[in-house]
Amino acid sequence: xxxxxxxxxxxxxxxxxxxxxxxxxxxxxxxxxxxxxxxxxxxxxxxxxxxxxxxxxxxxxxxxxxxxxxxxxxxxxxxxxxxxxxxxxxxxxxxxxxxxxxxxxxx
Amino acid sequence: xxxxxxxxxxxxxxxxxxxxxxxxxxxxxxxxxxxxxxxxxxxxxxxxxxxxxxxxxxxxxxxxxxxxxxxxxxxxxxxxxxxxxxxxxxxxxxxxxxxxxxxxxxxxxxxxxxxxxxxxxx
Numbered sequence: 422x423x424x425x426x427x428x429x430x431x432x433x434x435x436x437x438x439x440x441x442x443x444x445x446x447x448x449x450x451x452x453x454x455x456x457x458x459x460x461x462x463x464x465x466x467x468x469x470x471x472x473x474x475x476x477x478x479x480x481x482x483x484x485x486x487x488x489x490x491x492x493x494x495x496x497x498x499x500x501x502x503x504x505x506x507x508x509x510x511x512x513x514x515x516x517x518x519x520x521x522x523x524x525x526x527x528x
Numbered sequence: 529x530x531x532x533x534x535x536x537x538x539x540x541x542x543x544x545x546x547x548x549x550x551x552x553x554x555x556x557x558x559x560x561x562x563x564x565x566x567x568x569x570x571x572x573x574x575x576x577x578x579x580x581x582x583x584x585x586x587x588x589x590x591x592x593x594x595x596x597x598x599x600x601x602x603x604x605x606x607x608x609x610x611x612x613x614x615x616x617x618x619x620x621x622x623x624x625x626x627x628x629x630x631x632x633x634x635x636x637x638x639x640x641x642x643x644x645x646x647x648x649x650x
Contacts, residue, residue: 459573510573515635516589518575519575522572
């Protein structure tokens with residue numbers, strides 16, 4: 422199985438900050454990388470697919486980049502509604518696997 | 529509005545069985561592959577199972593293989609997960625999710641239900 426490792430596991434930031442979350446795959450996954458946002462008690466929300474394509478309806482302050490084994494999710498200017506847990510997920514090979522999550526908290 | 533609504537939540541004893549359902553609306557259900565993903569209390573997301581749009585192809589995570597069966601009824605716009613030989617480690621919120629692409633099993637999941645809780649305890 423491909424292991425997905427996110428860093429950091431938690432992050433404190435302020436409204437207006439630019440934040441970057443990193444996801445590393447244990448082997449090359451080309452660009453088969455998705456990002457999800459999850460708020461407490463809610464289902465995950467699909468943000469980005471194939472590493473850098475923004476899902477319809479997702480604000481442009483979210484962006485993704487990377488290929489191979491190293492990927493990033495960037496939020497250009499944090500809004501209050503962005504404080505949540507973020508997960509990366511590879512869809513390159515079965516089983517699809519998720520990172521452990523990055524909890525983004527208000528400083 | 530595109531929507532997935534899970535049902536079948538329950539408390540079962542270890543070794544017991546449970547069937548989860550996921551009712552789809554707002555899109556052509558028969559055109560999309562579908563998935564189940566679970567989340568144990570306080571933990572991350574774990575992929576469980578997927579099924580192609582016509583039901584002809586299925587995938588199971590090793591952790592559930594042989595104990596869980598995914599199926600669908602395209603005439604009823606409903607996805608199912610039949611769970612058996614349940615263990616404490618199966619206790620989780622189970623989400624159904626739609627594949628992002630029409631027809632293919634790409635494992636990119638763009639629409640999620642609200643989740644249904646499975647509790648395994650004696």
